[in-house]
Amino acid sequence: MAVVKAGAYGHGLETISRVLESCDIAFLGVANIGEARRIRNAGVQTPIYLLGATWEQEREEIVARGITPCISTLVEAKSFHDIAKRRGVRLVVHLAVDTGMGRGGFLPQELAANLIEIHKLDALEIEGIASHLSSSDEDEAFTLEQIANFNRIVEDLGGPEKFKWRHLSNSGGILGYTDHYCNLVRPGLMIYGISPISGFQEKLRTVMSLKSRVTLARTVPAGHSISYGRTYVTTQPTRIATIGIGYGDGYPRHVSGKNAEVWIRGKRHPIIGRVTMDQIIVRLPDDSDVECGDEVELFGANISANEVAQLADTIVWELFTGITPRVERLYI
Numbered sequence: 001m002a003v004v005k006a007g008a009y010g011h012g013l014e015t016i017s018r019v020l021e022s023c024d025i026a027f028l029g030v031a032n033i034g035e036a037r038r039i040r041n042a043g044v045q046t047p048i049y050l051l052g053a054t055w056e057q058e059r060e061e062i063v064a065r066g067i068t069p070c071i072s073t074l075v076e077a078k079s080f081h082d083i084a085k086r087r088g089v090r091l092v093v094h095l096a097v098d099t100g101m102g103r104g105g106f107l108p109q110e111l112a113a114n115l116i117e118i119h120k121l122d123a124l125e126i127e128g129i130a131s132h133l134s135s136s137d138e139d140e141a142f143t144l145e146q147i148a149n150f151n152r153i154v155e156d157l158g159g160p161e162k163f164k165w166r167h168l169s170n171s172g173g174i175l176g177y178t179d180h181y182c183n184l185v186r187p188g189l190m191i192y193g194i195s196p197i198s199g200f201q202e203k204l205r206t207v208m209s210l211k212s213r214v215t216l217a218r219t220v221p222a223g224h225s226i227s228y229g230r231t232y233v234t235t236q237p238t239r240i241a242t243i244g245i246g247y248g249d250g251y252p253r254h255v256s257g258k259n260a261e262v263w264i265r266g267k268r269h270p271i272i273g274r275v276t277m278d279q280i281i282v283r284l285p286d287d288s289d290v291e292c293g294d295e296v297e298l299f300g301a302n303i304s305a306n307e308v309a310q311l312a313d314t315i316v317w318e319l320f321t322g323i324t325p326r327v328e329r330l331y332i
């Protein structure tokens, strides 16, 4: 299952879904019916799975479009059953189990009793069972516990053969762990070429590069202040470049003052002063040949997205999903 929620992590929902459809995957994973609708409207026919709980008003369309939801409560199950029954269809669903994410799914101790009720709902077909790892990139002991608990639950419910699909792993789980009970995985970040666990990055190739251009290159005198709040003042005549990108594009304002760097003409150059909405300023060497129109990489092949996310005190998932629509997506 390729996870394409949040605009395919900022990469562009429709285009990425079309590419993945040609990769023979079992499901596209999305957060809500709006994303599922956009994928269908783009002509993509791959089965779609909803990763989270649904709101009552979404369910009619979910059933109508044959999207696969995961079920966290008996109330949800009955609601989907009633809609499917009325429409004269059977809805394929997966059971969600909460093994330690605390966000959705039946609690393990409640599952057996609820399943007795769910099995009576003849318009539902339980095709899969799922859980979610909360700490696969930071806590090995807890992750192993979650995997063991999930396997035990599957075993208690009659064994793996009872479910066509058993799935648990996000990118961290896939890269860092082995699980023989599961036959489906849900990679998000890693399909965009970023590893959440250090040591695996060299096995992946970054998909997204964020680029802009130099809009001005000039020399300012000593004692000249740079950007809002005058947090940077030159101590000598300084060559600087202005670049046409800012937090209005999703380049994080939080990197201000952290010596974040950009890549121009094969070299790193530090950002000086605060990131503004549409522009940033970088310091150039005195003999720099950087000029107006030069391409600038904010992150990509030379500056890692992880590096920028860390300087912004965030994670690369947030950095990617925060790239705003103003940034034109170009696909190569």
Ligand SMILES: *Cc1c(COP(=O)(O)O)cnc(C)c1O
Pocket (backbone or CB within 6 Å): 003, 005, 051, 132, 169, 170, 171, 172, 186, 187, 188, 189, 190, 196
């Ligand atoms: C977002 C999400 C994933 C993908 O996670 P990554 O860490 O990006 O691989 C997998 N499963 C569920 C339930 C999710 O919500």
